[in-house]
Amino acid sequence: MRDALDEQLDAYHQMLPEIKKKFKTPVWVLVAHRELIDTFLEFSQAAKYAIAKFPDEQVLIRHTSETVEVAPFVSIED
Numbered sequence: 001m002r003d004a005l006d007e008q009l010d011a012y013h014q015m016l017p018e019i020k021k022k023f024k025t026p027v028w029v030l031v032a033h034r035e036l037i038d039t040f041l042e043f044s045q046a047a048k049y050a051i052a053k054f055p056d057e058q059v060l061i062r063h064t065s066e067t068v069e070v071a072p073f074v075s076i077e078d
Helices: 003-022 043-053
Strands: 026-030 035-041 060-063
Touching: 003 026, 003 035, 003 060, 035 043, 035 060, 043 060
Parallel strands: none
Antiparallel strands: 026 035, 026 060
């Protein structure tokens, strides 16, 4: 069985061409429930939003630029 993070990654890759077309500059995206929830200029903004709105769920925060190094898993706790 696939976990929620795998589901969010699949959704992200399906949405990526449309996201890149809509946003001319790279952004951080928050994906939950296989949907684009919002976009952010900074990772910290996306993380704070995710903690507030999805505290007990696996979500994906990913940058739309391939040149940005990202950790495969980040857990932020208050």
